[in-house]
Amino acid sequence: MTLVVSNEDLERVLPMDDALAVLEDLYRDYGEGRAVSGPRVDVVAASSTPDGQRAHYGLKTMAGVFPRAEVGAIRLNSDLVTWPVQDGLKRRVKVPAAPGGRWCGLVLLFSTRTGEPLMICPDGYLQRTRVAAANGLGARYLARPDAKYVGLLGTGWQAEGQLLAFCTVRPIERVRVYSPNADHCETFASQMSKRLGIPVQAVGSPAAAMADADIVAAATNTLDPVLRAEWLRPGVHGSAIKVQEVGIDLLRRCDRVAFHTLKNVKQHTVAPEAEQANPEQEHGWWQERPADLWERLVDLGQLASGQAPGRASPDEITFFMNNIGMGLQFAAVGARAYERARAAGLGHDLPTDWFTETVHP
Amino acid sequence: MTLVVSNEDLERVLPMDDALAVLEDLYRDYGEGRAVSGPRVDVVAASSTPDGQRAHYGLKTMAGVFPRAEVGAIRLNSDLVTWPVQDGLKRRVKVPAAPGGRWCGLVLLFSTRTGEPLMICPDGYLQRTRVAAANGLGARYLARPDAKYVGLLGTGWQAEGQLLAFCTVRPIERVRVYSPNADHCETFASQMSKRLGIPVQAVGSPAAAMADADIVAAATNTLDPVLRAEWLRPGVHGSAIKVQEVGIDLLRRCDRVAFHTLKNVKQHTVAPEAEQANPEQEHGWWQERPADLWERLVDLGQLASGQAPGRASPDEITFFMNNIGMGLQFAAVGARAYERARAAGLGHDLPTDWFTETVHP
Numbered sequence: 001m002t003l004v005v006s007n008e009d010l011e012r013v014l015p016m017d018d019a020l021a022v023l024e025d026l027y028r029d030y031g032e033g034r035a036v037s038g039p040r041v042d043v044v045a046a047s048s049t050p051d052g053q054r055a056h057y058g059l060k061t062m063a064g065v066f067p068r069a070e071v072g073a074i075r076l077n078s079d080l081v082t083w084p085v086q087d088g089l090k091r092r093v094k095v096p097a098a099p100g101g102r103w104c105g106l107v108l109l110f111s112t113r114t115g116e117p118l119m120i121c122p123d124g125y126l127q128r129t130r131v132a133a134a135n136g137l138g139a140r141y142l143a144r145p146d147a148k149y150v151g152l153l154g155t156g157w158q159a160e161g162q163l164l165a166f167c168t169v170r171p172i173e174r175v176r177v178y179s180p181n182a183d184h185c186e187t188f189a190s191q192m193s194k195r196l197g198i199p200v201q202a203v204g205s206p207a208a209a210m211a212d213a214d215i216v217a218a219a220t221n222t223l224d225p226v227l228r229a230e231w232l233r234p235g236v237h238g239s240a241i242k243v244q245e246v247g248i249d250l251l252r253r254c255d256r257v258a259f260h261t262l263k264n265v266k267q268h269t270v271a272p273e274a275e276q277a278n279p280e281q282e283h284g285w286w287q288e289r290p291a292d293l294w295e296r297l298v299d300l301g302q303l304a305s306g307q308a309p310g311r312a313s314p315d316e317i318t319f320f321m322n323n324i325g326m327g328l329q330f331a332a333v334g335a336r337a338y339e340r341a342r343a344a345g346l347g348h349d350l351p352t353d354w355f356t357e358t359v360h361p
Numbered sequence: 362m363t364l365v366v367s368n369e370d371l372e373r374v375l376p377m378d379d380a381l382a383v384l385e386d387l388y389r390d391y392g393e394g395r396a397v398s399g400p401r402v403d404v405v406a407a408s409s410t411p412d413g414q415r416a417h418y419g420l421k422t423m424a425g426v427f428p429r430a431e432v433g434a435i436r437l438n439s440d441l442v443t444w445p446v447q448d449g450l451k452r453r454v455k456v457p458a459a460p461g462g463r464w465c466g467l468v469l470l471f472s473t474r475t476g477e478p479l480m481i482c483p484d485g486y487l488q489r490t491r492v493a494a495a496n497g498l499g500a501r502y503l504a505r506p507d508a509k510y511v512g513l514l515g516t517g518w519q520a521e522g523q524l525l526a527f528c529t530v531r532p533i534e535r536v537r538v539y540s541p542n543a544d545h546c547e548t549f550a551s552q553m554s555k556r557l558g559i560p561v562q563a564v565g566s567p568a569a570a571m572a573d574a575d576i577v578a579a580a581t582n583t584l585d586p587v588l589r590a591e592w593l594r595p596g597v598h599g600s601a602i603k604v605q606e607v608g609i610d611l612l613r614r615c616d617r618v619a620f621h622t623l624k625n626v627k628q629h630t631v632a633p634e635a636e637q638a639n640p641e642q643e644h645g646w647w648q649e650r651p652a653d654l655w656e657r658l659v660d661l662g663q664l665a666s667g668q669a670p671g672r673a674s675p676d677e678i679t680f681f682m683n684n685i686g687m688g689l690q691f692a693a694v695g696a697r698a699y700e701r702a703r704a705a706g707l708g709h710d711l712p713t714d715w716f717t718e719t720v721h722p
Contacts, residue, residue: 059425
């Protein structure tokens with residue numbers, strides 16, 4: 001049988017510490033060439049939202065194979081993307097245009113022993129968990145062992161995951177969080193205080209969030225930089241979930257910079273009409289890849305497998321940039337989640353025959 | 362609701378002439394830049410078959426967006442690949458190791474208006490149909506209008522599709538077919554004679570199949586060339602479903618050569634251990650891309666959109682090479698099949714909510 005599970009099912013069975021453990025195994029194997037991840041591929045054409053806004057339709061895929069867990073995974077997204085300006089910053093916002101006002105992202109998990117599809121699930125919980133755990137592992141290798149204060153920009157679903165991960169790898173005692181939407185910010189602070197059992201305080205400016213912080217983090221949907229170089233005091237660890245959150249000046253100020261992966265590339269195949277209207281073209285330093293930064297970058301696979309050292313002194317300024325995701329991450333968290341969901345009897349069982357065939361493909 | 366349909370359902374609703382019609386629209390749009398196809402991506406690691414043979418596990422994806430039909434499609438394969446030598450030729454054979462001795466390949470169809478998953482189905486019938494229809498369109502533009510004799514190598518599932526396509530685009534009166542397995546060959550000839558209503562004759566050698574043929578075709582699983590340059594008499598049209606079926610000498614003998622696509626590339630990300638053991642490395646001329654051939658190639662998009670002319674005289678030797686598939690093809694045949702399967706009430710309806718989510722992915 002092939003298991004169909006929901007984000008809620010997955011959240012029940014895959015806590016953050018478990019995700020961190022399987023992903024640490026994964027990055028070790030990846031660093032040593034025993035796990036394989038393909039490029040992220042976006043196929044993009046012009047479209048419009050149900051209420052007539054200009055949008056791009058994007059079909060995104062990423063795949064990876066994790067032999068240790070005997071699985072391969074494909075993560076895919078079927079997105080209507082818009083770029084509204086909110087609070088003075090250009091955002092990347094996907095429109096929930098599917099029936100019921102929903103988004104569409106999926107993970108498909110396969111057995112490398114039989115080829116069969118083991119599990120099909122929405123990508124949301126696994127997606128957030130792998131992003132959070134990657135930045136959590138970045139903090140495990142790079143933040144000061146005694147880091148206790150977190151400053152955070154962003155109060156969305158990803159921001160929640162980032163805090164869960166930081167609190168798992170470091171003895172965090174207090175969080176200050178800023179969002180341009182004060183109501184969101186208060187709600188987030190209140191909910192996360194309860195969940196984490198430590199003070200999470202909503203503050204009125206980004207600078208106020210960052211004062212005294214040992215970990216300076218962003219988890220936003222911005223397309224313009226939000227983290228500032230001047231917030232990086234000696235000893236601080238910085239953390240971002242996308243390249244657009246930081247400028248090159250900030251990265252140049254760091255003593256040690258790790259990216260999620262240096263191997264994978266992102267590939268866009270864009271219809272000419274959509275290409276002309278694409279506001280995501282200009283990535284600045286990310287496109288230019290300045291040698292003074294690139295030649296000293298390491299990645300999470302190198303850190304996890306011991307090929308690159310982590311923090312070397314209390315005063316270093318370190319940074320972890322979740323530059324691009326890997327399909328491989330979904331193989332690791334997917335395999336563990338599948339095993340746990342099966343054991344817990346969650347989800348819907350569908351005949352595997354519906355997703356396999358009698359003819360040589 | 363999201364529709365799950367079988368290969369048998371799809372075969373009932375998507376006949377070859379219909380597939381040729383929607384794919385001709387597709388290639389016109391593709392040639393004019395209004396339809397988009399991403400690269401084919403293979404992620405490969407070492408594995409083994411259930412009975413202990415050395416194998417590769419490969420997770421393959423290809424995606425495309427066809428705005429005219431308001432759909433995007435992803436085709437994926439989860440394969441255990443082996444390379445046995447049969448009848449003196451190296452073959453690429455996928456092992457049916459999924460429960461019930463089955464293979465795993467899937468097509469997922471999405472709406473570009475809402476992002477929602479419209480249909481999930483095995484890839485087999487759509488895969489064969491799009492391969493056959495591409496070569497069929499190649500014959501429509503390149504074979505002599507009065508072509509009536511077909512010589513065919515191969516008697517598998519793909520060979521059947523090729524004959525259906527040739528007989529749809531040209532007034533074929535007789536087929537001669539060769540396979541090293543004489544029993545397969547007789548069975549195939551007998552079944553196809555009935556199905557097509559014309560003589561399909563099993564013959565004892567490749568040369569016997571090709572004598573007098575107006576269309577010289579291969580539809581095999583070989584990794585070594587099987588079509589020979591000397592079979593290309595003036596006026597003949599040649600047709601192959603993969604680059605390994607022909608040598609460069611054959612293509613140099615042709616006056617006009619079209620490839621399926623010149624835009625798409627195939628990308629392998631292979632684990633180091635698997636890389637060393639990969640017998641599919643040496644593609645010869647396909648890797649070298651000799652300029653004397655490459656500079657005169659055209660593709661099906663150019664032929665369909667009138668940017669490149671088809672056959673110009675009765676004596677030309679022409680060739681159509683289905684060099685690599687495109688995810689985009691699955692969007693076109695998938696959209697039509699979905700519409701017809703819905704109208705016919707076929708398949709299983711699953712809640713679309715199982716494959717969508719309430720969180721921003």
